[in-house]
Amino acid sequence: MTTNAAVLEARNLSRTLDQPGGPKSLLRNIGFRLDQGQVLAVLGPSGAGKSTLLRMLNRLDEPSSGAVLLQGADTREMDPRNLRRRVGMVMQQAYLFPGAAAANVRYGPAQHGIILNDSQVADLIQQVGMAGYQDRDVATLSGGEAQRISIARALANQPEVLLLDEPTSALDDVSKQEIERLLATLVRERNMTCVWVTHDVAQARRVSDLVLKLEAGQAVGFGTSQELLHA
Amino acid sequence: MLDLLFHTQMSLGLGQAAAVAVLAIIVAQFAARRGAKIGREIPLVLLRGIVQILLVGFLIAAMLRGPWWTGIPVLIVMIFIAATIVRRRVPELPGAYTLSLLCMAAGAGGVLTVMTLLGIVEPKIIILIPVGSMVIAQNMNIQSLFLNRFLGEVRSHRGEIESALALGAAPEHAAESYLYASFHASLIPAIDNLRSLGIVWIPGMMAGMVLSGTSPIYAALYQFVILSMIFIAGAVSCLTATYLVPRRIFTPQQQLRRLT
Numbered sequence: 405m406t407t408n409a410a411v412l413e414a415r416n417l418s419r420t421l422d423q424p425g426g427p428k429s430l431l432r433n434i435g436f437r438l439d440q441g442q443v444l445a446v447l448g449p450s451g452a453g454k455s456t457l458l459r460m461l462n463r464l465d466e467p468s469s470g471a472v473l474l475q476g477a478d479t480r481e482m483d484p485r486n487l488r489r490r491v492g493m494v495m496q497q498a499y500l501f502p503g504a505a506a507a508n509v510r511y512g513p514a515q516h517g518i519i520l521n522d523s524q525v526a527d528l529i530q531q532v533g534m535a536g537y538q539d540r541d542v543a544t545l546s547g548g549e550a551q552r553i554s555i556a557r558a559l560a561n562q563p564e565v566l567l568l569d570e571p572t573s574a575l576d577d578v579s580k581q582e583i584e585r586l587l588a589t590l591v592r593e594r595n596m597t598c599v600w601v602t603h604d605v606a607q608a609r610r611v612s613d614l615v616l617k618l619e620a621g622q623a624v625g626f627g628t629s630q631e632l633l634h635a
Numbered sequence: 636m637l638d639l640l641f642h643t644q645m646s647l648g649l650g651q652a653a654a655v656a657v658l659a660i661i662v663a664q665f666a667a668r669r670g671a672k673i674g675r676e677i678p679l680v681l682l683r684g685i686v687q688i689l690l691v692g693f694l695i696a697a698m699l700r701g702p703w704w705t706g707i708p709v710l711i712v713m714i715f716i717a718a719t720i721v722r723r724r725v726p727e728l729p730g731a732y733t734l735s736l737l738c739m740a741a742g743a744g745g746v747l748t749v750m751t752l753l754g755i756v757e758p759k760i761i762i763l764i765p766v767g768s769m770v771i772a773q774n775m776n777i778q779s780l781f782l783n784r785f786l787g788e789v790r791s792h793r794g795e796i797e798s799a800l801a802l803g804a805a806p807e808h809a810a811e812s813y814l815y816a817s818f819h820a821s822l823i824p825a826i827d828n829l830r831s832l833g834i835v836w837i838p839g840m841m842a843g844m845v846l847s848g849t850s851p852i853y854a855a856l857y858q859f860v861i862l863s864m865i866f867i868a869g870a871v872s873c874l875t876a877t878y879l880v881p882r883r884i885f886t887p888q889q890q891l892r893r894l895t
């Protein structure tokens with residue numbers, strides 16, 4: 405590992421599906437590198453391949469070719485479980501596990517043999533603005549509250565990189581703003597490296613340092629958000 | 636004397652079969668007039684049914700003259716056929732045939748072997764074939780129920796399962812609660828059969844034994860034994876499946892396959 409390795413690097417990432425009626429290309433030759441604390445916004449219309457790209461970064465989907473490097477190391481050489489602890493993900497919906505909020509927050513660390521104590525759990529829940537909600541049954545949470553717990557659940561693993569797949573697009577306007585602000589603050593405070601998928605150009609302008617524009621599986625623009633969005 | 640009885644029993648049986656067949660056809664004709672599309676189908680189904688079951692009757696009659704162990708290959712073939720039927724119920728599951736074959740070999744196969752070795756199932760063709768086929772047929776239903784339910788759960792909880800994977804969960808652990816839920820659901824009918832035994836229904840096997848002159852008390856006990864075997868076979872096969880099925884729905888890279 406070299407000292408100046410990027411925190412996260414994608415090299416010529418492609419994903420093609422073998423389908424009856426010929427192979428279908430979902431994503432072609434995508435590349436980028438992110439240094440510590442940089443936020444990359446991935447923009448593009450529905451079906452452009454944004455989620456596909458994100459899911460290859462924590463290996464929920466398998467790249468057909470190309471490579472993903474985490475701190476300079478090829479992620480194909482890693483145990484997927486270890487990779488996924490280091491590269492956290494928040495999806496469009498919270499997908500909380502039935503039970504209490506605290507159990508959701510404890511889930512990730514428990515998968516790696518770490519049992520969070522009550523004050524660590526309280527701390528994480530407080531950081532997402534849900535202080536005192538440890539014992540709440542997640543079935544009774546609103547969409548915005550559930551999303552906050554899912555963010556705490558992802559942060560509990562202390563990931564080095566955070567992947568966000570349209571984390572605000574299933575929410576009402578007020579929650580949308582609140583969750584965006586919460587995520588932006590958490591990412592800045594922790595100097596986290598982040599890939600943030602959105603189809604909202606204004607949101608990308610507010611939260612990102614770099615921008616990757618996708619269309620029909622191809623990169624149609626890559627640069628700083630200054631160049632691409634503030635022109 | 637015995638010859639004479641056999642003769643009357645045979646003709647009696649044929650007469651009974653003809654009578655119910657005629658009745659069924661009459662009912663089907665009425666139904667057809669009300670617009671149900673079974674009028675033409677029914678005579679054919681009846682014919683097919685009687686030919687199939689008569690063939691089995693002849694087969695058992697022939698096997699009765701040979702040694703009891705000729706029943707073993709017959710039951711093994713039944714398990715293979717049952718596995719093809721389970722596969723047809725879950726075509727989206729890769730390797731469903733081998734999976735259900737292994738599970739039912741462990742379930743129905745294991746239970747029948749142990750019960751025969753213990754002498755609970757007597758090694759006689761007249762017992763082995765009917766009891767074995769009942770256990771295998773029910774095991775097949777329980778197995779399909781389990782796989783069907785599990786795949787349904789996985790399909791409707793992709794988000795939760797992938798969220799668990801994304802937090803670093805092992806695939807088996809990510810799917811665990813859906814495995815348990817399906818395990819329970821698939822055994823409910825077998826459990827309810829035991830619960831309602833004698834109260835809501837008197838099973839066909841017992842009715843048959845009583846009809847053929849066995850003591851009703853012994854027939855009752857035997858029926859209990861059979862239902863328990865069905866439960867045990869189902870539980871063992873589904874338990875085996877809980878170990879084997881995660882490997883079929885996840886890739887070696889611990890990704891959830893798309894089941895279409």
Ligand SMILES: Nc1ncnc2c1ncn2[C@@H]1O[C@H](COP(=O)(O)OP(=O)(O)OP(=O)(O)O)[C@@H](O)[C@H]1O
Binds near residue numbers: 421449451454456
């Ligand atoms: N397993 C799959 N089988 C078939 N098609 C797939 C599969 N996975 C993704 N696709 C297709 O790949 C394309 C890209 O999907 P993806 O989910 O990455 O888009 P997206 O940019 O995230 O869209 P959205 O904004 O709607 O979330 C879509 O056309 C989708 O239908």
Ligand SMILES: [Mg+2]
Binds near residue numbers: 454455456569
């Ligand atoms: Mg998407």
